[in-house]
Each structure stands twice: as structure tokens, then as C-alpha cells.
Amino acid sequence: MSFGLTNAPAYFMNLMNKVFMEYLDKFVVVFIDDILIYSKTEEEHEEHLRLVLQKLRDHKLYAKLSKCEFWLDQVPFLGHIVSKGGIMVDPSKIGSVMDWKVPKFGILRRFIESFSGIAKPMTSLLEKGVPFNWTKERQAAFDELKKRLTTAPVLTLPDLTKSFTVYCDASKEGLGCVLMRGGKGDCLCFTPAKKA
Secondary structure, three states, X not given: OOOOOOOHHHXXXXXXXXXXXXXXXXXXXXXXXXXXXXXXXXXXXXXXXHHHHHHHHXXXXXXXXXXXXOOOOXXXXXOEEXXXXXXXXXXXXXXXXXXXOOOOOHHHHHHOOOHXXXXXXXXXXXXXXXXXXXXXXXXXXXHHHHHHHHOOOOEOOOOOOOOEEEEEEEOOOOEEEEEEEOOOOEEEEEEEOOOO
């Protein structure tokens, strides 16, 4: 397939989702031509690898061996490092954060506690009719977010055999939630809640 065509990535993604449908979110994650296989044990992983490779063979799809990596304890995937310990920001992405000129990291808000509160001076620029004026207060907020992102926590994966606690906080400015395991120790995610 020629990837210069406009719809080629979407078509290929659709194909991959159909091919791996029965395995998706059980032990496979697919993004275009990246296939991530995850397992709890080495024995499970060996079986999962066999199933995925057989599925590729059945559909006459080929993987270039030089682009494949097997039996990794952690793997970079879509700008994150995924490991058995959890998900964290890819350190290779963090280095460039300090060089950002204009705020661009709302997508990483789940890694920064109190993101919305810290970012408030900047988010007011998004309101209709507000002229863009980069103040010292906005720069300070931006610098604080960069600092917190470069020391971001590892968000652990949920262990569904244990209980969770949801901590919520609300004000006129916003609503935020934190999913915790084991009291205030193990953070699973920070998330801003959407207004209904």
C-alpha cells in the first residue's frame, strides 16, 4: 500500500483492528503498524506472541524482523514508556520540553497533579475576545508545568484485585479527580473532569 495516499493510514489502521479484533485490549494494542503485545507471565507472553504471529501469517501480513523487538521489560510506545511498573513520559520527549516556546502539553495533563490550577493563567487566553498577552504570571505558570512534567510520576497500572479510592476536588474554576490505590500512596491517574 502506498502511504503517500491521504486515506492509507486510516485504511491500514482499520485493517489492523479487524485482523486483531479478538485480541485487542486483552493482550494486544495496535496503532497503525505498531503492534504492542503485553502479558502477565513469560509463558503467557510466549503464547501471545505465537497467536499474533500466526494471525499475521493467516492474513498474509509481514513484519520486518529488523523492526521487531521481543521480550522487552519496557517499551517506548506513542510518546510513553510502558513497563510492568506502569506508564511514564518518555524521557527523550522530556528534554525538548524545556525548549518549548509556547505551551503545548495539555495532552500530558494526566501526569501533573493540579494541572488545571497551575495552567489557569494561560487557559484564560483561550476565552473569546481575550487578546494574547504573555505576562510574567503566565510565564511562571508555564515554567512550573515544565518543571513538574520533567519530574512527572510513573502512573501505575490498575490491579483489579485491589480496591481503589477516588479523590475529587471542585471549585468554581474546575473539577479534578485522582484515582489512588492504597490510600495516598500509589497514583493511577490525575484527570480533569469535564463539565456536563
